[in-house]
Every structure is written in C-alpha cells, then in structure tokens.
Amino acid sequence: MFYYVLGSHLKARGLPPLRPIYSRFSKTRDYWNCSRYVANWTHISNTVNPVGCPNNSGSVLRIWNQTCKAIRQGARQQSRSPRTRPGLAFVAGPALVTVAVKLYGNVAHCQMDFNNNQPFLLEKKPKQEPEFNWTEFWKFLRPQLLSLLAAIVLAFGTAILNIQIPLMLGDLVNVVARFTREHTGNYLNEVKGPAMKLLGLYGLQGILTCGYITLLSRVGERVAADLRKSLFIALLRQDVAFFDANKTGQLVNRLTTDIQEFKSSFKLVISQGLRSITQTAGCLVSIYLISPKLTGLILVVLPTLVAAGALIGSVLRRLSRKAQEQVAKATGVADEALGNVRTVRAFAMEDREAHLYSLEVEKSSNINEALGVGIAIFQGLSNLALNCIVMGTIFAGGYLVAGEQLSAGDLMSFLVASQTVQRSMANVSILFGQIVRGTSAGARVFEYMTLESTIPLKGGGTIPYHSLIGHVQFKDISFSYPTRPGHDVLKNFNLDLPPCKTVAIVGHSGGGKSTVAALLERFYDPCCGVVTLDGHDIRTLDPSWLRRNVIGFINQEPVLFGTSIMENIRFGNPDVTDDKVYAAAKQANAHNFICSFPDGYKTVVGERGVTLSGGQKQRIAIARALIKNPSILILDEATSALDAESERVVQEALDRATSGRTVLIIAHRLSTIQGADVICVLSNGMVKEAGTHTELLKKGGLYAELIRRQRTEGQQ
Ligand SMILES: Nc1ncnc2c1ncn2[C@@H]1O[C@H](COP(=O)(O)OP(=O)(O)OP(=O)(O)O)[C@@H](O)[C@H]1O
Numbered sequence: 001m002f003y004y005v006l007g008s009h010l011k012a013r014g015l016p017p018l019r020p021i022y023s024r025f026s027k028t029r030d031y032w033n034c035s036r037y038v039a040n041w042t043h044i045s046n047t048v049n050p051v052g053c054p055n056n057s058g059s060v061l062r063i064w065n066q067t068c069k070a071i072r073q074g075a076r077q078q079s080r081s082p083r084t085r086p087g088l089a090f091v092a093g094p095a096l097v098t099v100a101v102k103l104y105g106n107v108a109h110c111q112m113d114f115n116n117n118q119p120f121l122l123e124k125k126p127k128q129e130p131e132f133n134w135t136e137f138w139k140f141l142r143p144q145l146l147s148l149l150a151a152i153v154l155a156f157g158t159a160i161l162n163i164q165i166p167l168m169l170g171d172l173v174n175v176v177a178r179f180t181r182e183h184t185g186n187y188l189n190e191v192k193g194p195a196m197k198l199l200g201l202y203g204l205q206g207i208l209t210c211g212y213i214t215l216l217s218r219v220g221e222r223v224a225a226d227l228r229k230s231l232f233i234a235l236l237r238q239d240v241a242f243f244d245a246n247k248t249g250q251l252v253n254r255l256t257t258d259i260q261e262f263k264s265s266f267k268l269v270i271s272q273g274l275r276s277i278t279q280t281a282g283c284l285v286s287i288y289l290i291s292p293k294l295t296g297l298i299l300v301v302l303p304t305l306v307a308a309g310a311l312i313g314s315v316l317r318r319l320s321r322k323a324q325e326q327v328a329k330a331t332g333v334a335d336e337a338l339g340n341v342r343t344v345r346a347f348a349m350e351d352r353e354a355h356l357y358s359l360e361v362e363k364s365s366n367i368n369e370a371l372g373v374g375i376a377i378f379q380g381l382s383n384l385a386l387n388c389i390v391m392g393t394i395f396a397g398g399y400l401v402a403g404e405q406l407s408a409g410d411l412m413s414f415l416v417a418s419q420t421v422q423r424s425m426a427n428v429s430i431l432f433g434q435i436v437r438g439t440s441a442g443a444r445v446f447e448y449m450t451l452e453s454t455i456p457l458k459g460g461g462t463i464p465y466h467s468l469i470g471h472v473q474f475k476d477i478s479f480s481y482p483t484r485p486g487h488d489v490l491k492n493f494n495l496d497l498p499p500c501k502t503v504a505i506v507g508h509s510g511g512g513k514s515t516v517a518a519l520l521e522r523f524y525d526p527c528c529g530v531v532t533l534d535g536h537d538i539r540t541l542d543p544s545w546l547r548r549n550v551i552g553f554i555n556q557e558p559v560l561f562g563t564s565i566m567e568n569i570r571f572g573n574p575d576v577t578d579d580k581v582y583a584a585a586k587q588a589n590a591h592n593f594i595c596s597f598p599d600g601y602k603t604v605v606g607e608r609g610v611t612l613s614g615g616q617k618q619r620i621a622i623a624r625a626l627i628k629n630p631s632i633l634i635l636d637e638a639t640s641a642l643d644a645e646s647e648r649v650v651q652e653a654l655d656r657a658t659s660g661r662t663v664l665i666i667a668h669r670l671s672t673i674q675g676a677d678v679i680c681v682l683s684n685g686m687v688k689e690a691g692t693h694t695e696l697l698k699k700g701g702l703y704a705e706l707i708r709r710q711r712t713e714g715q716q
Pocket residue numbers: 244481483484489507508509510511512513514515516668
C-alpha cells in the first residue's frame with residue numbers, strides 16, 4: 001500500500017517511478033535511505049496512539065516529506081556511500097532535537113497564554129507564569145513512590161532489551177547466512193536455538209512494556225485524582241474576594257485541562273525519557289558497525305497490522321470518550337459549586353460539595369485506569385507484532401542475501417538498531433516540548449493549592465444555642481472591596497439590629513445595601529470597625545457555625561442545585577427528617593405547588609433551578625433557609641424580581657418566616673418594608689436617617705423623597 005501511495009505521489013510530482021529508484025539503490029547497495037523510510041513508516045504504525053494523538057499526523061507528514069525529498073536526492077546522487085549516512089544522522093539528530101525543543105516550547109507558550117485567556121499576540125507584557133512547586137509535587141508523588149520505582153525499573157529493563165534485540169537478531173541471521181552459504185545441516189534445527197532466545201526476549205519485552213505502562217498509568221491517575229481533590233478543596237477554601245477576581249471557567253480549567261496535561265507529560269517523561277535516552281546511547285554505538293538490507297517484506301504485513309490496530313484503537317477511543325465524559329461530569333459538579341460559591345458558603349456546605357466532587361473524580365479515575373490498561377496491552381501487542389515482522393523478514397531474507405559479501409546478520413542488526421535510534425531520538429525531541437507543557441500546567445495547578453485564604457472556613461468560638469439572642473451591631477464600619485481598593489462603599493457605617501426585630505435598609509442602587517449583608521455573612525471583613533453578634537466580634541466566631549446555624553440568607557435570585565426539590569431544601573440542613581422538610585416547605589408556601597408536580601419532592605429542578613418559576617424558586621429558597629431555624633434572617637431584595645401575584649405569596653411566606661427572628665431586609669420596593677421596626681436610609685455609605693415608616697415620612701427627608709419618587713414612578 002505504501003509502495004502504491006508513494007508511487008502515485010512521485011508520479012503526480014513528475015518524479016521518476018519508485019521501482020527503478022529502488023532497484024537502482026539495490027544495485028548500488030545504496031538503499032539505506034529506502035530502508036530508513038520503511039523503518040520510519042514502521043515506526044509510525046508502532047507508535048500510533050490508539051486514542052488518536054495529533055502528533056502522529058505531524059509525524060506522517062514529516063516522514064512523507066523526508067521520504068520524497070530523500071528519494072529525489074537518491075535519484076540524483078546514486079553514488080553516495082551508504083556508510084556516510086549514519087554519520088549525517090549524528091549531526092542532524094541533535095540539531096533536529098534543538099529545533100523541536102524550540103518549536104514545542106513556543107507551542108507550549110502559546111497554549112499557556114490561551115489558557116489564561118490573554119491576547120498573546122497583542123499583549124506587550126504577558127502575565128508572569130507561576131513557578132513549578134517541586135515540594136508540593138513531592139507530597140503527591142510520595143504515596144505512589146513504590147509503584148513509580150517499579151515502573152522505572154521495568155521501563156529501564158525494556159530499554160536494555162531493546163539494545164540487546166538487534167544484536168541477538170544479528171546472531172540469528174548469521175546462522176541463516178551460514179546455512180545459505182554452506183547448505184549443510186538442518187536449517188530449522190539450527191535456527192531454533194537463537195530464534196527461541198529471541199522470541200523469549202520479545203515476550204519478556206512485551207511483558208515489561210505492559211507492566212511499566214500499567215504501573216505508570218496507575219501512578220498518573222492516582223496523582224491526578226489527588227491533585228484534583230486537593231485543588232478543589234483549596235479553591236472552595238478561598239475568600240469570596242478571590243472569586244471576584246478570578247473567572248470560574250479558568251478555575252475549572254485548572255482542575256481539568258491543566259491536570260490532564262500535567263499527568264500526560266509526567267507519564268511520557270518517565271516512560272519515554274528513560275527508555276529513549278538509554279536506547280539511543282546503546283544503539284548509537286552499534287549502528288556504525290552494521291548496514292541495512294531487506295526490509296521491503298514488512299510492507300506486506302503492515303496493512304493487516306494497521307487494520308488490527310485500528311480495530312483495537314476504536315475500542316480504546318470509545319473508552320477514552322467515556323473517560324472524558326466522566327471528567328466533564330466531575331467538572332460540572334465543580335463548576336456548579338464554584339459558580340454558586342456564595343450559596344455554598346452561606347450554608348457552610350463546603351465539605352458536602354468536596355465529597356460529591358470526590359465521588360465523581362473517583363469514577364473518572366477508575367475509567368482512566370482501565371483505559372491505561374487497554375493502551376498498555378495495545379502497545380505490548382503491537383511491539384510484539386512488529387518484532388515478529390522483523391523476524392519474518394530475516395527468515396525470508398536469509399535466502400535472498402545468500403552469496404552476498406556482506407554479513408546478513410549485520411545487515412539485520414543495523415536495520416533494527418537504526419530503527420530504534422530513530423524512534424528514540426524522535427521521542428526525545430517530543431519529550432522536551434512535553435516537559436515544557438507539563439511543568440507550566442503543573443505550576444498553574446500548584447499555584448492555588450498553596451494560596452491561603454484570609455477568612456478561614458472554620459475555627460473560632462460559638463455561642464451556645466440557649467444563650468444566643470441575635471443582637472447584631474455594625475460599629476464604625478469602613479469598607480472597600482478588595483478588587484476595588486480605592487472605592488469606599490461604607491464609611492463610618494453604624495447600624496443596630498435589635499434581637500427579634502426587623503430592620504430594613506433602603507437607599508439608592510449601588511449605595512452599599514447588599515454589602516452590609518455580605519459583611520454580616522463574613523464574606524468579607526471590614527477595613528475598619530467591627531461587626532458584633534451578642535457583643536462578640538464576629539471575627540472571633542467560627543464562620544462555619546455562623547453561616548450554618550445562625551444566619552439564613554435569601555437573596556433576589558436564589559440559586560438552586562440541579563438535583564431534587566427535597567435535596568435542595570435539605571441543603572439548608574442535611575440532617576433533618578423528611579417531615580421537617582415538609583414543615584419548612586409549608587411555612588414557605590411551597591408545599592402545595594411541590595405536591596402538584598408528578599414527582600413531588602423528587603422533582604429534579606434542572607441546572608440552577610431552571611425548570612421552576614421565579615416565585616417557586618424563591619419559596620424553595622425560603623424553605624431552605626428556614627430549615628436551619630436561623631436566629632438571624634437576611635432578605636436581600638427577596639421579592640423584587642417577582643410579579644404582583646408571586647410577590648403576594650412569597651411575602652406571606654416571608655411574614656411567617658420572620659417572626660421571632662432578627663431580620664435584616666434590603667429593599668428596593670418600599671411598600672414591602674413599611675411594617676419594619678426600623679428603616680435606615682443609606683446614602684454615600686452612611687446611615688442618613690433611621691426610624692419607623694411614619695416617623696420618617698413625618699420628617700420629610702430622604703425617605704419621604706424616595707417614597708414620593710416611587711409613587712410617581714408607579715403612577716406613570
Ligand atoms: N464584589 C464586588 N467587588 C467590587 N465592587 C463591588 C462588589 N459588589 C458590589 N460592588 C460595588 O459596591 C458598591 C455597592 O454595591 P451593593 O451591591 O452593596 O449596592 P446595593 O445598594 O445593594 O445596590 P442595589 O440596590 O442595586 O442592589 C457598588 O458601587 C458596586 O459596584
């Protein structure tokens with residue numbers, strides 16, 4: 001097939017047909033090039049990635065062009081000595097490696113920029129890449145050290161065998177050659193000994209290959225799974241300010257693509273690096289001593305091998321797709337948790353989310369391990385098959401080389417040894433690029449793992465339930481967001497939330513109302529001043545306890561998780577019974593509409609609750625907040641996104657939910673807060689007015705102005 005395709009290509013380019021060139025090479029004993037191309041093509045089939053590695057297409061094109069170029073040269077320079085060519089390979093090899101490293105380095109650099117979403121061609125000063133953290137890497141590698149060492153020993157053994165095999169082949173061919181020269185004795189009996197030795201060597205090589213790839217795959221998968229879990233936990237631990245500054249997609253990318261890239265590079269560097277360097281050094285020594293002949297027969301068997309490879313490859317590709325789907329599933333869980341980090345934080349559910357993610361990662365790790373075993377078997381078998389081809393060539397070639405002056409054994413040894421050198425050198429060049437890509441991906445992974453949050457998730461005091469009153473005070477608070485340091489949102493802000501009273505904050509949009517709620521939730525700490533709960537600075541209290549047990553938070557656009565209604569309500573308190581869930585749903589005016597669904601509480605709400613109406617989502621969010629029986633309830637514009645009917649139903653639920661609790665209402669629509677015990681008007685980051693609705697109206701200040709404006713807007 002190769003012969004046919006190459007012939008057509010030469011014809012199309014107006015070059016002489018292949019057969020005369022080949023025969024001229026043969027006549028002049030200058031078919032080193034031809035055998036080299038055959039070896040290259042054999043190498044491609046040998047290194048075909050069963051799951052479709054893009055590098056292979058590059059290799060095919062490269063070797064195709066090399067083949068055509070060299071055949072053209074061969075046609076012009078038939079008289080060149082075959083023994084000068086390996087010398088050229090010595091000179092060209094390192095140069096090619098250098099070029100390859102540069103090219104791969106550039107490719108990796110472009111990819112890094114792309115991952116950072118930076119316009120890398122226009123960017124004058126690209127963002128500094130983080131350094132690779134070897135200490136952190138060692139922490140993950142240490143538990144897998146035994147498997148890794150075993151893999152290294154097996155890979156080393158494979159490399160040693162690869163150096164031995166050409167020499168053993170030479171011995172075998174010498175027996176063949178002697179028989180063809182002398183025609184004495186029984187041919188089969190004589191070749192049996194060395195052939196069996198060689199077969200044993202091939203078998204051992206196959207087993208070692210299978211062994212080290214399986215072990216490396218296990219090490220890679222386990223390190224990658226541990227990295228994913230740790231990075232995810234590290235990300236969930238970060239301050240809310242960290243998520244203000246980083247895009248969720250980029251964070252998820254570190255969990256998926258970067259770890260994948262790092263894992264692949266790690267496996268490749270260990271397996272191929274060790275093997276290639278050992279083989280190159282060993283085979284380079286012997287390659288000068290021998291010369292090649294008789295390789296055309298390989299082409300007869302090659303199509304069958306390619307067909308078998310394609311068959312196994314398709315099975316492995318299916319497995320690979322499954323593995324990718326599972327990785328995407330795990331990414332989906334991570335994406336949702338990180339995208340909804342405020343909700344997770346408000347309910348102190350970091351541990352549960354980490355657990356859910358761990359389960360998905362475990363599944364993906366198992367599929368990938370199975371894929372690794374499949375690839376290992378594939379590579380072991382293909383190695384065995386290719387080596388058998390070489391053996392077959394020697395048997396047939398024995399008859400053909402009889403009578404020639406050149407030792408047939410040396411010829412065969414050179415063929416295999418040169419093939420090994422080429423393969424190893426090609427691998428080394430690929431390897432350098434892989435190291436660049438792998439370490440930069442690893443550096444991005446470790447960067448966030450070592451990042452400490454300023455507000456810890458857990459730790460600090462708690463107030464016993466029976467003595468918790470729910471008295472909140474904001475004292476002389478000044479605050480600006482970490483992402484906008486110069487912009488003061490609150491200045492000398494003071495506010496008192498008496499126990500079991502409802503305090504409403506009103507004011508212009510962007511005045512800092514939601515910021516007050518964020519400070520109470522301890523999403524951020526104030527720059528100056530202090531927030532107290534029953535006289536305790538909340539910075540001394542356990543943030544997890546505060547969010548999980550004390551504060552219930554309902555905002556304008558409640559975010560639900562893509563599971564059942566039951567699980568969504570239980571997010572507020574995973575330990576409660578079903579009856580408590582029903583009671584909370586009834587209190588939130590949600591029970592009736594939930595029961596009207598065919599699946600009732602088992603109804604899956606879709607991603608972020610997309611299958612529910614705004615009012616329904618809001619009532620489930622109220623039930624979710626109520627189920628933890630919070631002492632303090634924050635309602636951040638909880639009804640502002642609803643129509644009149646939904647607002648009435650939700651308001652009814654809220655009125656019920658707020659009784660007996662300290663309530664902070666952040667409101668746009670002033671009609672909803674007229675019954676509040678205290679209304680504060682926030683302007684320029686300070687409380688400008690405070691009092692009841694009637695008192696503030698009488699005063700005729702900012703509040704009266706807001707009411708007047710809203711009435712006018714309502715009439716228009
Ligand atoms: N995460 C953030 N990072 C930086 N700045 C922020 C952040 N959140 C809000 N801001 C800014 O802080 C200021 C106050 O925002 P806040 O959301 O507290 O206002 P608000 O009174 O609740 O507004 P609205 O009534 O429109 O919801 C605004 O200028 C806003 O742009």
